[in-house]
Amino acid sequence: TPLTDREKKKVIRDMMMLVLARPPRSCNFLQWRDLKIVYKRWYASLYFCAGLEDKDNELLALEVLHRYVELLDKYFGNVCELDIIFNFEKAYFILDEFLMGGEILETSKLAVGVSMEEADTLQEEEKEQEEVGKTDKERFACGRGLRE
Amino acid sequence: MALPRMPAPIRLRELIRTIRTARTQAEEREMIQKECAAIRSSFREEDNTYRCRNVAKLLYMHMLGYPAHFGQLECLKLIASQKFTDKRIGYLGAMLLLDERQDVHLLMTNCIKNDLNHSTQYVQGLALCTLGCMGSSEMCRDLAGEVEKLLKTSNSYLRKKAALCAVHVIRKVPELMEMFLPATKNLLSEKNHGVLHTSVVLLTEMCERSPDMLAHFRKNEKLVPQLVRILKNLIMSGYSPEHDVSGISDPFLQVRILRLLRILGKGDDDSSEAMNDILAQVATNTETSKNVGNAILYETVLTIMDIKSESGLRVLAINILGRFLLNNDKNIRYVALTSLLKTVQTDHNAVQRHRSTIVDCLKDLDVSIKRRAMELSFALVNGNNIRGMMKELLYFLDSCDPEFKADCASGVFLAAEKYAPSKRWHIDTIMRVLTTAGSYVRDDSVPNLIQLITNSVEMHAYTVQRLYKALLDDISQQPLVQVASWCIGEYGDLLVSGQCEEEEPIQVTEDEVLDVLEGLLVSNLSTPVTRGYALTAIMKLSTRFTSVNRIKKVVSIYGSSIDVELQQRAVEYNALFKKYDHMRPALLERMPIMEKTASNGPTEIVQTNGEAEPSVVEAKHPPPVTQPTNQANDLLDLLGGNDVVPVIQTTVPTKPASAGGELLDLLGDLSLSGGPAPAPATSVPSSQPAFLLDGLTSPPLFNDIAAAGIPPMTAYNKNGLKIDFTFERANPNPNIAVITIHASNSTEADMTDFVFQAAVPKTFQLQLLSPSSNVVPTLNQGTVTQVIRVLNPQKQQLRMRIKLTYTHKGSAVQDLAEVNNFPPQSWQ
Numbered sequence: 001t002p003l004t005d006r007e008k009k010k011v012i013r014d015m016m017m018l019v020l021a022r023p024p025r026s027c028n029f030l031q032w033r034d035l036k037i038v039y040k041r042w043y044a045s046l047y048f049c050a051g052l053e054d055k056d057n058e059l060l061a062l063e064v065l066h067r068y069v070e071l072l073d074k075y076f077g078n079v080c081e082l083d084i085i086f087n088f089e090k091a092y093f094i095l096d097e098f099l100m101g102g103e104i105l106e107t108s109k110l111a112v113g114v115s116m117e118e119a120d121t122l123q124e125e126e127k128e129q130e131e132v133g134k135t136d137k138e139r140f141a142c143g144r145g146l147r148e
Numbered sequence: 149m150a151l152p153r154m155p156a157p158i159r160l161r162e163l164i165r166t167i168r169t170a171r172t173q174a175e176e177r178e179m180i181q182k183e184c185a186a187i188r189s190s191f192r193e194e195d196n197t198y199r200c201r202n203v204a205k206l207l208y209m210h211m212l213g214y215p216a217h218f219g220q221l222e223c224l225k226l227i228a229s230q231k232f233t234d235k236r237i238g239y240l241g242a243m244l245l246l247d248e249r250q251d252v253h254l255l256m257t258n259c260i261k262n263d264l265n266h267s268t269q270y271v272q273g274l275a276l277c278t279l280g281c282m283g284s285s286e287m288c289r290d291l292a293g294e295v296e297k298l299l300k301t302s303n304s305y306l307r308k309k310a311a312l313c314a315v316h317v318i319r320k321v322p323e324l325m326e327m328f329l330p331a332t333k334n335l336l337s338e339k340n341h342g343v344l345h346t347s348v349v350l351l352t353e354m355c356e357r358s359p360d361m362l363a364h365f366r367k368n369e370k371l372v373p374q375l376v377r378i379l380k381n382l383i384m385s386g387y388s389p390e391h392d393v394s395g396i397s398d399p400f401l402q403v404r405i406l407r408l409l410r411i412l413g414k415g416d417d418d419s420s421e422a423m424n425d426i427l428a429q430v431a432t433n434t435e436t437s438k439n440v441g442n443a444i445l446y447e448t449v450l451t452i453m454d455i456k457s458e459s460g461l462r463v464l465a466i467n468i469l470g471r472f473l474l475n476n477d478k479n480i481r482y483v484a485l486t487s488l489l490k491t492v493q494t495d496h497n498a499v500q501r502h503r504s505t506i507v508d509c510l511k512d513l514d515v516s517i518k519r520r521a522m523e524l525s526f527a528l529v530n531g532n533n534i535r536g537m538m539k540e541l542l543y544f545l546d547s548c549d550p551e552f553k554a555d556c557a558s559g560v561f562l563a564a565e566k567y568a569p570s571k572r573w574h575i576d577t578i579m580r581v582l583t584t585a586g587s588y589v590r591d592d593s594v595p596n597l598i599q600l601i602t603n604s605v606e607m608h609a610y611t612v613q614r615l616y617k618a619l620l621d622d623i624s625q626q627p628l629v630q631v632a633s634w635c636i637g638e639y640g641d642l643l644v645s646g647q648c649e650e651e652e653p654i655q656v657t658e659d660e661v662l663d664v665l666e667g668l669l670v671s672n673l674s675t676p677v678t679r680g681y682a683l684t685a686i687m688k689l690s691t692r693f694t695s696v697n698r699i700k701k702v703v704s705i706y707g708s709s710i711d712v713e714l715q716q717r718a719v720e721y722n723a724l725f726k727k728y729d730h731m732r733p734a735l736l737e738r739m740p741i742m743e744k745t746a747s748n749g750p751t752e753i754v755q756t757n758g759e760a761e762p763s764v765v766e767a768k769h770p771p772p773v774t775q776p777t778n779q780a781n782d783l784l785d786l787l788g789g790n791d792v793v794p795v796i797q798t799t800v801p802t803k804p805a806s807a808g809g810e811l812l813d814l815l816g817d818l819s820l821s822g823g824p825a826p827a828p829a830t831s832v833p834s835s836q837p838a839f840l841l842d843g844l845t846s847p848p849l850f851n852d853i854a855a856a857g858i859p860p861m862t863a864y865n866k867n868g869l870k871i872d873f874t875f876e877r878a879n880p881n882p883n884i885a886v887i888t889i890h891a892s893n894s895t896e897a898d899m900t901d902f903v904f905q906a907a908v909p910k911t912f913q914l915q916l917l918s919p920s921s922n923v924v925p926t927l928n929q930g931t932v933t934q935v936i937r938v939l940n941p942q943k944q945q946l947r948m949r950i951k952l953t954y955t956h957k958g959s960a961v962q963d964l965a966e967v968n969n970f971p972p973q974s975w976q
Binding site for chain 2: 027029092106127
């Protein structure tokens with residue numbers, strides 16, 4: 001069942017409180033309600049958290065977090081926090097090529113990168129066509145563009 | 149003539165930059181509001197060109213925590229657009245802003261349907277993704293067919309997404325699981341790892357949800373050999389750059405396969421055998437230097453422990469966990485402790501071997517590790533290691549963080565009750581907990597402890613002395629103070645007369661004792677409950693001490709106390725002094741031993757003896773708090789995950805018969821599973837202790853005993869009442885004879901209020917279960933049956949004295965008899 005916006009906000013607040021309160025050299029797991037929380041600190045002020053069910057493998061979750069950061073790194077080239085902030089939608093898109101519904105979708109680093117590239121290309125081509133189309137509209141009164 | 153157009157909405161990145169320049173929350177809010185207004189007008193204009201940009205900005209602001217619901221419909225418009233760029237943002241917006249609680253989401257269904265059949269696979273991917281992340285049950289129902297189609301495509305990009313989308317559909321609408329079955333047929337023959345992984349997830353979901361599916365996959369599809377083959381290839385195959393993680397090939401897939409194997413192998417011999425070799429191989433060959441290898445080992449261990457693996461493999465698994473415990477990496481230590489906790493019930497001895505390492509983890513700096521170590525330590529306590537373990541645990545209790553103290557204290561009490569090597573040790577341990585962690589002890593421990601103390605008759609003097617001394621030191625810890633007050637009230641006479649055998653008796657006068665109790669009454673540190681205890685204690689001492697006048701004075705003062713509870717007590721006690729002084733000694737006399745009612749089950753009742761004396765003294769205890777949800781019981785739950793097996797104490801102090809009456813020894817089965825706390829001592833000050841009835845373990849025992857062919861006998865036959873005994877042997881313990889009595893009545897009137905009691909010589913122990921009824925119907929129309937269990941460790945000749953009471957034709961009948969004619973097989 002989906003959570004209300006208010007509940008979601010509370011979850012985020014709880015996570016922030018819990019994770020930020022952890023002393024520096026603790027283990028990366030903690031218990032919250034009926035979930036196991038796995039968190040990893042990356043770069044000075046960036047934390048990645050995941051909530052696991054009882055049967056999920058915590059050590060593997062650390063690998064999942066690691067893989068996601070690698071994917072970001074590959075895509076943005078030496079990723080930093082600002083990249084994620086200014087390109088949050090891309091971060092989501094990458095996530096959606098890696099995971100779905102809480103499960104791993106693709107285990108190959110390469111494949112995720114390829115999908116992103118091709119999808120981005122599709123976007124680029126679309127934009128180009130639009131630009132081309134616009135210019136033609138301006139030129140020809142009947143407005144028939146070169147759109148295929 | 150062109151209408152003046154609004155300026156183009158600012159770009160996403162520019163907005164982000166601008167917002168980040170805000171120095172205060174208020175400034176940020178202002179910027180956001182301004183931009184939202186602009187976006188709203190832009191939406192109103194139905195501007196297709198910039199809709200995408202606007203929604204993207206809205207999503208950013210939503211992430212910062214601002215409301216964005218007015219963008220929901222816009223997302224739908226974006227999804228319906230032909231442009232990929234629009235769809236990408238539109239679907240993202242749908243996933244972030246919409247869910248099944250808004251009716252709006254259903255409008256997506258048609259778009260998704262169309263996009264699932266789009267010519268561009270990335271559009272199809274978007275649709276699958278959105279459906280698979282947030283599709284409602286209705287959407288899933290409508291679109292399941294499309295998903296199923298895509299599951300069969302040869303396009304691996306789509307196939308993997310369809311698989312996980314199917315998982316979501318099944319989670320939302322379990323009845324649809326069947327329709328995906330055909331498509332799963334050759335999923336595992338794919339080479340593509342993405343498809344393989346998601347297929348394993350799908351198969352796992354199906355097997356977990358439906359036992360039929362599970363059976364099907366085991367037998368018909370021969371899933372296990374397929375999985376074993378894939379796993380083997382992963383391990384043996386050479387380096388594959390796109391799947392490699394620190395030298396291991398596709399650990400994600402390996403772990404998922406191991407997990408599915410676990411489900412397939414659980415409870416199934418054939419499957420477990422088929423996977424035995426590969427598990428051994430993974431367990432021994434996996435690189436342990438990095439986290440990724442350990443992740444695989446962890447999953448392997450979990451699988452080995454859950455399936456029907458051979459013992460060599462199990463030992464291998466526990467040893468891996470043992471090595472984990474010594475690993476420098478905290479995460480690995482934590483995971484090891486968690487796993488050991490899961491296996492401690494089934495492989496207890498193997499885990500015991502690592503006990504000292506586990507106990508060392510109590511000293512770890514990490515809070516999560518400490519907690520796990522504590523839980524595991526309690527699980528490992530047994531009769532052999534109790535002294536050593538308790539030392540460590542008490543040390544832990546002294547030094548641990550407050551968040552642990554309550555649970556630790558409860559755990560200590562529980563363990564002490566089960567395995568205390570001696571009464572003195574038990575009392576000392578309780579004292580230690582009360583004095584060091586007294587304020588963290590749970591409220592319901594107080595009645596438990598009191599009950600325990602009353603049971604240790606020979607330790608009363610020692611106990612009261614120690615508690616008194618503790619009070620002199622510190623009256624701030626309420627549970628300690630309450631227990632101490634109660635004991636002083638009960639055993640004050642022992643305290644004053646200096647009777648202690650266990651240690652040097654202290655010299656204390658009656659006045660000193662009363663000083664201390666009065667001190668509790670006036671102290672600010674005492675809670676109202678504590679004050680109640682103190683006042684009652686003082687009152688009880690009026691029959692044990694000689695300074696009655698002082699007590700009378702104290703009691704009358706509190707007759708006008710503001711505290712209603714105290715006032716009531718004082719007034720009642722005053723009345724006792726004034727008008728009912730003749731009753732006072734009887735009312736306040738020493739409490740009889742309280743029996744702990746065995747937990748749960750309608751078959752248990754504490755049957756007090758026949759003398760129908762009214763329940764005179766209601767001990768003024770606080771109402772019993774049901775224990776169940778306390779952490780100690782969670783501990784027990786953690787250990788099993790299955791039903792808790794109660795521990796039957798085999799060495800139980802036989803209670804001496806109190807004044808008068810027969811020898812009645814009891815098998816005091818203190819079953820300690822998570823059950824309700826003992827009922828308040830509705831103490832019938834009868835001369836004989838009550839029977840303990842334990843229905844928990846007995847019934848199953850009876851069912852699976854082969855009747856040992858012991859002939860039945862008639863034990864009693866007089867005045868129309870006939871009692872026959874039939875015999876069985878209790879299976880796990882050959883020293884226990886199980887006797888069922890059958891009482892029948894051949895007279896023309898019913899025998900009502902029928903009570904059967906039995907006593908055995910001192911070398912035996914006896915336990916009486918509840919009777920089928922207490923009316924023996926007339927003219928042999930039925931029998932009353934009751935089960936007796938007799939423990940006969942010395943295999944002496946069984947003798948029994950029985951007492952029967954009943955009402956017949958209006959008058960009470962009572963009779964005693966000896967039963968000596970037991971067949972030799974019943975006690976040899």
